[in-house]
Amino acid sequence: MLQKLGKGDVDIFSPHFKKNNVVDSVLWSSGWLSNVIIIAIIFFLFYNWVPLFKTVSPIEFFFGTRWYPTVTPPLYGTLPLLIATIEISLFSLILTFPISIVVTIFMTFIAPKKIRYLIKIFLEFFSSIPSVVLGLIGLSIVSPYLQNTFNLDTGLNVFNASLMLTFLTIPITASMMEDFMVSFPREQIEGAEALGATSIETLWKVILPGLKGPFASIAMLSMGRIFGETMIVLMIAGNAAIFPTSIFDPAKPLSATIAAEMGETAVGTPHFYALFGIGVIIFFITLFINLIGESIRIKYEMEMRRN
Amino acid sequence: MEVSLKIENLSAYFGEKKILDSITFDIPSKAITAIVGPSGCGKSTFVRTINRMNDRFENFRTSGRIILDGEDVLSKNYPLESLRMRIGMVFQRPNPFPKSIYENVAFGLKIHGIKDKKTLDESVRSSLKAAAIYEQVKDNLSLNAYKLSGGQQQRLCIARALAVKPEVILLDEPTSAIDPIATKQIEDVLEKLSEDYTIVIVTHNIQQAARIADYIAFIYLGKLVEFGKAEEILTSPKEKLTNDYLTGVYS
Amino acid sequence: MNLYLKKRLRKQKIVFFTISVLAILILVAMMGIIVIIFVKGIRVINWKFLTSLPSFDFYGVPQGGIGPAIVGTFLITGLGLVFSVPLGILGGIFLSEYRTKGKLFNIMRMSVANLAGVPSVVHGLFGMAVFTIFFGLGLSILSASLTLSILALPIVIMVTENAMKNVPDSVREGAFALGAKRWQSALLVVFPAAFSKIMTGVVLSSARIAGETAPILFTGATLYLTYYPHGLNEQFMALPYMIWGLVTTSINISASTPFAYGISIVLIILVAAMNSVAMVSRFVMRKHDVL
Numbered sequence: 001m002l003q004k005l006g007k008g009d010v011d012i013f014s015p016h017f018k019k020n021n022v023v024d025s026v027l028w029s030s031g032w033l034s035n036v037i038i039i040a041i042i043f044f045l046f047y048n049w050v051p052l053f054k055t056v057s058p059i060e061f062f063f064g065t066r067w068y069p070t071v072t073p074p075l076y077g078t079l080p081l082l083i084a085t086i087e088i089s090l091f092s093l094i095l096t097f098p099i100s101i102v103v104t105i106f107m108t109f110i111a112p113k114k115i116r117y118l119i120k121i122f123l124e125f126f127s128s129i130p131s132v133v134l135g136l137i138g139l140s141i142v143s144p145y146l147q148n149t150f151n152l153d154t155g156l157n158v159f160n161a162s163l164m165l166t167f168l169t170i171p172i173t174a175s176m177m178e179d180f181m182v183s184f185p186r187e188q189i190e191g192a193e194a195l196g197a198t199s200i201e202t203l204w205k206v207i208l209p210g211l212k213g214p215f216a217s218i219a220m221l222s223m224g225r226i227f228g229e230t231m232i233v234l235m236i237a238g239n240a241a242i243f244p245t246s247i248f249d250p251a252k253p254l255s256a257t258i259a260a261e262m263g264e265t266a267v268g269t270p271h272f273y274a275l276f277g278i279g280v281i282i283f284f285i286t287l288f289i290n291l292i293g294e295s296i297r298i299k300y301e302m303e304m305r306r307n
Numbered sequence: 308m309e310v311s312l313k314i315e316n317l318s319a320y321f322g323e324k325k326i327l328d329s330i331t332f333d334i335p336s337k338a339i340t341a342i343v344g345p346s347g348c349g350k351s352t353f354v355r356t357i358n359r360m361n362d363r364f365e366n367f368r369t370s371g372r373i374i375l376d377g378e379d380v381l382s383k384n385y386p387l388e389s390l391r392m393r394i395g396m397v398f399q400r401p402n403p404f405p406k407s408i409y410e411n412v413a414f415g416l417k418i419h420g421i422k423d424k425k426t427l428d429e430s431v432r433s434s435l436k437a438a439a440i441y442e443q444v445k446d447n448l449s450l451n452a453y454k455l456s457g458g459q460q461q462r463l464c465i466a467r468a469l470a471v472k473p474e475v476i477l478l479d480e481p482t483s484a485i486d487p488i489a490t491k492q493i494e495d496v497l498e499k500l501s502e503d504y505t506i507v508i509v510t511h512n513i514q515q516a517a518r519i520a521d522y523i524a525f526i527y528l529g530k531l532v533e534f535g536k537a538e539e540i541l542t543s544p545k546e547k548l549t550n551d552y553l554t555g556v557y558s
Numbered sequence: 559m560n561l562y563l564k565k566r567l568r569k570q571k572i573v574f575f576t577i578s579v580l581a582i583l584i585l586v587a588m589m590g591i592i593v594i595i596f597v598k599g600i601r602v603i604n605w606k607f608l609t610s611l612p613s614f615d616f617y618g619v620p621q622g623g624i625g626p627a628i629v630g631t632f633l634i635t636g637l638g639l640v641f642s643v644p645l646g647i648l649g650g651i652f653l654s655e656y657r658t659k660g661k662l663f664n665i666m667r668m669s670v671a672n673l674a675g676v677p678s679v680v681h682g683l684f685g686m687a688v689f690t691i692f693f694g695l696g697l698s699i700l701s702a703s704l705t706l707s708i709l710a711l712p713i714v715i716m717v718t719e720n721a722m723k724n725v726p727d728s729v730r731e732g733a734f735a736l737g738a739k740r741w742q743s744a745l746l747v748v749f750p751a752a753f754s755k756i757m758t759g760v761v762l763s764s765a766r767i768a769g770e771t772a773p774i775l776f777t778g779a780t781l782y783l784t785y786y787p788h789g790l791n792e793q794f795m796a797l798p799y800m801i802w803g804l805v806t807t808s809i810n811i812s813a814s815t816p817f818a819y820g821i822s823i824v825l826i827i828l829v830a831a832m833n834s835v836a837m838v839s840r841f842v843m844r845k846h847d848v849l
Binding site: 228 | 798837
Binding site: 358360363387388389390391392395396398400402403404405406414415417418419464467468471 | 725726728729731732733734735736737738739742746747750751
């Protein structure tokens with residue numbers, strides 16, 4: 001007879017886990033805490049958003065092209081804010097991604113070991129600089145420079161915000177890339193080298209194509225981070241709720257709108273509800289971006305394990 | 308011969324794969340029984356089935372019985388904690404906890420509810436003595452166990468297993484990761500311990516079995532080929548397979 | 559050496575040279591940012607700046623110091639950790655030591671990653687809705703630190719889980735073979751073994767929450783206090799929030815900017831100190847490595 005082993009007392013890793021005592025239950029509940037918080041976040045965002053629809057239609061909220069919360073009657077169209085966020089995020093990602101690759105290649109292929117170690121420490125340090133400090137740089141140094149050099153109305157614009165977001169994101173993006181680069185399967189590299197490939201050829205033809213998956217997931221995760229970043233865009237995107245047509249136009253991204261206006265609105269007003277609605281949009285779009293990033297990463301890891 | 312563990316028709320599976328096939332024999336009490344056989348034959352699985360270490364793998368299944376004191380330890384009603392108090396285990400690679408020597412040995416007692424400092428001290432001392440490591444560490448029981456040499460770590464692991472006063476001690480190739488001198492020390496310890504404990508040792512080293520074993524069980528491809536007194540198995544095996552193994556055909 | 563190989567090697571040289579130049583430019587620019595901050599802000603830093611209360615003269619030029627902001631940042635960061643670290647460690651222990659293959663378990667792990675990805679401004683909204691309004695804690699140190707603790711929670715969980723997973727399985731088997739229950743192996747053996755690594759991670763995550771601005775915007779931070787807070791139900795000043803306030807809302811922005819740089823230096827030194835504590839402890843650990 002094939003007997004299935006005891007249910008109550010199976011060991012670690014078994015799927016038949018049953019909570020046997022208080023400690024198990026406490027640990028089990030803590031494991032679920034993140035879920036509870038996520039659900040609570042969703043609940044409270046909706047709870048403070050839904051009353052908006054007593055006065056504003058969902059279509060106007062999502063597709064309205066004007067965000068003028070202080071005129072009478074107020075207008076709560078979030079489309080220009082969303083477009084501004086997308087534009088800034090994409091532009092920043094376009095800058096971040098290749099720059100991070102260049103820095104990563106320099107670290108892993110060119111720099112001597114000691115220098116590489118120093119760069120790693122520096123990137124770790126730089127990544128801990130609070131975003132408000134980068135906002136300060138953008139505001140007081142980059143902005144006047146842009147304004148004078150390009151003869152603009154304002155140096156607080158999409159380009160400036162994207163640039164500072166790029167500085168914010170390079171360290172983590174590059175260090176994620178470096179992790180994958182370093183753990184790239186040795187045999188494949190040796191295989192290419194045994195055929196007489198130069199290191200640049202190995203890099204171009206073997207390593208980078210092999211890392212397509214992880215790099216795609218890194219791009220998504222960086223994007224998720226850029227998308228919801230607040231202080232930099234609050235300080236230097238220009239705070240103008242228009243559709244930015246050029247990268248030198250000012251803009252008002254979603255997150256900056258919440259940060260700038262929440263302090264000036266009263267609890268329970270349509271404006272208050274609308275700001276929570278923007279929170280809902282940010283929450284779900286970043287969730288979506290992160291989920292894609294995560295699933296690409298998991299898929300890659302599973303492929304690696306199979307090989 | 309007094310019997311400690313009765314193995315009855317024991318089979319074990321990982322998923323669909325049968326690792327042990329209908330093994331039946333009695334493990335004698337207060338003696339050293341060596342489990343020998345070529346690598347991959349199921350020796351390790353056999354001892355890990357006795358104290359149910361393999362329960363942690365979800366696709367692991369067994370059938371048959373292992374009787375200890377008239378009770379089937381494979382039964383799901385048999386409490387795992389008390390099983391492991393009665394059957395101790397020492398692993399292939401020394402695996403002390405990253406704690407002090409004292410805490411390592413006292414761990415088993417502490418988790419089973421013994422708090423009295425005097426009892427703990429006494430038990431730690433006697434266990435370390437029994438594992439022949441006390442003299443080397445007595446002045447520094449608070450030293451982290453990872454600072455010990457491989458052979459010392461392994462004897463510490465034996466002391467740790469002894470502290471909970473088991474009846475049976477399982478050893479899964481305990482000397483395969485340490486040097487010959489340390490191996491000799493551990494073999495001496497085991498011979499001494501066999502006066503009071505039932506010892507089951509897995510080894511792929513037939514000389515080791517010859518040196519210390521009172522009984523030998525030869526397992527091949529998951530089946531028990533032969534079991535008997537060590538000198539009989541070594542000098543006049545009944546089965547051709549055993550003879551081939553002893554003369555080095557499979558090693 | 560044939561001509562073709564020569565050509566390939568030359569190509570490699572050119573590409574590597576270009577990459578090096580670009581990478582060095584980027585790194586120099588990043589270092590430049592730090593240098594600029596120090597050059598622009600070092601003038602205002604002195605003992606009075608660090609310890610006294612803020613004040614402004616008639617023309618909006620900041621006169622005093624940032625004492626309450628330093629205190630406030632330490633308070634909310636410390637309290638945020640007090641709330642998040644114990645719970646995060648328990649959650650991380652569960653994820654590492656009670657791994658199962660079930661679907662529910664994957665949901666659990668996924669939600670930790672997702673919570674870590676929630677933008678800080680959303681944390682701010684949530685904190686305001688729950689702590690400030692729903693639980694009636696108002697704009698207060700308590701509301702803000704609870705909000706920060708939710709931001710820190712998934713980081714602590716992930717740090718703990720990774721540190722615990724690094725402890726070899728043989729150690730767990732040793733505990734199980736002595737009859738340890740799962741929680742005994744987790745809390746009495748694996749957790750102590752991973753403890754110093756977990757603490758390193760906690761220090762690093764505290765550097766992150768110390769610099770957060772968005773979550774405290776609507777949960778209790780204020781730009782100007784002429785006293786040190788007496789209780790957890792009062793509003794507070796914080797370094798990052800003060801930087802923002804000085805350069806965007808003060809009456810005399812150009813006079814306030816050096817002040818903002820001065821605060822940036824303090825903030826950077828603060829996070830750098832936390833980083834180096836983590837780095838040194840990592841180094842020391844490697845030296846006395848037990849695992």
